[in-house]
Amino acid sequence: MPDGTLAGRPAPAGVAAAGAGxxxxxxxxxxxxxxxxxxxxxxxxxxxxxxxxxxxxxxxGPSGTGKSTFIxxxxxxVEPTSGEIRFMxxxxxSLGRQELRLVRRRIGMVFQEYNLVERLSVxxxxxxxxxxxxxxxxxxxxxxxxxxxxxxxxxxxxVGLGDFVHQRADSLSGGQRQRVGIARAVMQDPDLLLAxxxxxxxxxxxxxxxxxxxxxxxxxxxxxxxVNIHDVTLARRFAGRIVGMSEGRVVYDxxxxxxxxxxxxxxxxxxxxxx
Amino acid sequence: MTAASAGGDRRAFRANWPAxxxxxxxxxxxxxxxQILDLSWDRxxxxxxxxxxxxxxxxxxxxxxxxxxxxxxxxxxxxAIIATVLGVAVSLPVGxxxxxxxxxxxxxTPVRAFIAVCRSFHPIIVAIVFVKAIGxxxxxxILALVVASIxxxxxxxxxxxEEISMKQVEAVRATGASFANVVTMGVLPQVLARFIGFAxxxxxxxxxxxxxxxxxxxxGIGGTLFAAFQRFDYDFLCAILIAxxxxxxxxxLLATRLRAIFQ
Numbered sequence: 001m002p003d004g005t006l007a008g009r010p011a012p013a014g015v016a017a018a019g020a021g022x023x024x025x026x027x028x029x030x031x032x033x034x035x036x037x038x039x040x041x042x043x044x045x046x047x048x049x050x051x052x053x054x055x056x057x058x059x060x061g062p063s064g065t066g067k068s069t070f071i072x073x074x075x076x077x078v079e080p081t082s083g084e085i086r087f088m089x090x091x092x093x094s095l096g097r098q099e100l101r102l103v104r105r106r107i108g109m110v111f112q113e114y115n116l117v118e119r120l121s122v123x124x125x126x127x128x129x130x131x132x133x134x135x136x137x138x139x140x141x142x143x144x145x146x147x148x149x150x151x152x153x154x155x156x157x158x159v160g161l162g163d164f165v166h167q168r169a170d171s172l173s174g175g176q177r178q179r180v181g182i183a184r185a186v187m188q189d190p191d192l193l194l195a196x197x198x199x200x201x202x203x204x205x206x207x208x209x210x211x212x213x214x215x216x217x218x219x220x221x222x223x224x225x226x227v228n229i230h231d232v233t234l235a236r237r238f239a240g241r242i243v244g245m246s247e248g249r250v251v252y253d254x255x256x257x258x259x260x261x262x263x264x265x266x267x268x269x270x271x272x273x274x275x
Numbered sequence: 276m277t278a279a280s281a282g283g284d285r286r287a288f289r290a291n292w293p294a295x296x297x298x299x300x301x302x303x304x305x306x307x308x309x310q311i312l313d314l315s316w317d318r319x320x321x322x323x324x325x326x327x328x329x330x331x332x333x334x335x336x337x338x339x340x341x342x343x344x345x346x347x348x349x350x351x352x353x354x355a356i357i358a359t360v361l362g363v364a365v366s367l368p369v370g371x372x373x374x375x376x377x378x379x380x381x382x383x384t385p386v387r388a389f390i391a392v393c394r395s396f397h398p399i400i401v402a403i404v405f406v407k408a409i410g411x412x413x414x415x416x417i418l419a420l421v422v423a424s425i426x427x428x429x430x431x432x433x434x435x436x437e438e439i440s441m442k443q444v445e446a447v448r449a450t451g452a453s454f455a456n457v458v459t460m461g462v463l464p465q466v467l468a469r470f471i472g473f474a475x476x477x478x479x480x481x482x483x484x485x486x487x488x489x490x491x492x493x494x495g496i497g498g499t500l501f502a503a504f505q506r507f508d509y510d511f512l513c514a515i516l517i518a519x520x521x522x523x524x525x526x527x528l529l530a531t532r533l534r535a536i537f538q
Contacts, residue, residue, distance in 0.1 A: 075449055105451025115446035119464045128460050132451025139459045181446075188450055 025050040026224065027074070027192060032083035034069050043069045045248040046083070051192075056218050056225045058239035060232055062268050066248045067228040071194050074226070075107045076100060088191060105132025108185030108223075110214070112197035114177040116169040116184075123165045125180050126152045129187025148187075155183040159213060175206035182213055186221065193217065195227040199234065207231065211238045232264065329509065336517055337510035347489070347496035348518055350413060354495050355485040355526075358417045359478045362424020367470070369425060370432030371458065377436060390433070393426030398484045402493040416493030420481045427480070428473045432466065435473075439465040471537040475530035482526040486519050 034044040043066045072078035085092040116125045159179035199207035218225040236256040244252030244267040252263045373386040402419035447461030489497020503512040
């Protein structure tokens with residue numbers, strides 16, 4: 001396999017090494033290892049990456065290579081086995097439950113299958129983004145602060161769903177649902193946006209629209225966006241930086257222009273599909 | 276194949292001998308048990324004769340003591356509604372604590388055991404226990420039906436929660452929501468409609484049972500019913516039975532309406 005040889009190579013130019021300029025990197029991951037259960041194989045074999053405070057970073061790689069596990073380790077929907085994840089200066093891996101909650105509300109997440117609460121309205125789903133901030137009685141009585149409600153209306157206008165405010169989430173199309181998912185994540189006022197295969201359940205045209213929206217959020221709100229995606233064309237088009245993963249390791253890290261067929265072979269294996 | 280050429284006596288289905296043996300054993304046991312209990316044709320004919328005389332004394336129903344009847348009915352209705360409201364209110368947290376996908380095992384296991392105990396006894400037995408423990412009257416009946424409600428609603432509610440989509444819960448959790456908020460916005464919306472369904476079914480069930488707890492002293496129309504039986508007051512008995520049927524049908528109508536509101 002060419003993967004091993006390539007993984008050992010120095011990263012292409014233009015990539016900051018982990019640890020350098022710590023203040024400039026809101027998210028630094030060091031030597032992250034994950035295995036599901038003792039004795040099971042390592043899904044992540046020591047990932048080290050650092051991320052700039054803005055821009056879209058795409059993580060590409062074949063299914064089952066640990067992309068999703070990696071992104072879920074960052075907000076600890078998956079518990080890392082070892083390593084360090086430093087977010088805004090704090091190590092997420094060692095946080096207690098309460099602290100984790102406070103960090104999570106600064107990290108928005110967009111899911112492959114949207115993960116909206118199906119029986120709630122679009123507005124209720126968007127306001128779910130404020131659940132880290134509002135007490136339970138407000139959520140129970142749907143008495144969100146007016147400022148939150150205003151922001152939710154603005155966000156729904158931004159994602160083009162201003163006319164769907166009171167519709168139930170299960171009445172929307174896939175693309176519309178993902179827009180609600182993005183609005184919910186942005187509603188958190190996040191310092192980081194994670195997107196786990198946000199376009200994999202969508203048709204090509206809608207996929208582009210969703211990626212455009214994510215790029216716009218990154219641009220206009222100065223939020224770094226970390227997106228798992230297996231569509232290389234989409235990744236090249238929208239990301240300022242591409243991280244290629246294969247079998248639990250980073251095998252490419254650099255700008256889209258530097259991504260050659262040779263790298264893609266290393267990431268995905270084989271070559272027939274490239275022609 | 277030789278069987279095919281021999282004239283087509285191949286079998287499409289295999290004979291299930293254990294099932295046949297089991298069925299035979301069941302039929303034999305029913306005959307045996309009937310023998311033991313002295314169920315004979317003569318006994319049946321005697322019963323029919325008795326039943327005919329009983330039926331003729333039921334009609335016409337006697338509604339002259341309607342105020343007694345109404346008092347009993349209203350008390351039954353009150354018992355049913357109070358017991359349902361209390362039972363359903365308690366079932367919400369109890370069911371939540373019994374859901375194994377939300378709670379650690381050391382919470383869910385004892386709560387599930389508690390629900391199992393609530394379910395073990397027929398409401399009439401629980402009613403007898405409460406009548407003995409706290410005395411005659413509606414309170415004993417209410418408590419008995421509260422126990423029955425918890426046994427039913429909390430169990431089904433817990434099962435409904437165990438079937439929810441954890442993806443939706445995960446998304447709410449990822450926003451940094453507290454556990455209370457995760458339950459409020461991530462779990463309850465998924466099960467609310469079914470919970471309302473269970474609650475209205477329980478209201479229906481409690482209405483029927485509330486007419487019965489009176490037989491053992493738990494309040495309601497049951498006491499009047501039992502007294503009418505004891506005194507061979509069959510025409511009044513018939514009036515009571517008709518009134519109960521009306522009450523149950525009214526309850527069912529109400530329950531259907533409630534379910535429709537919450538779809």
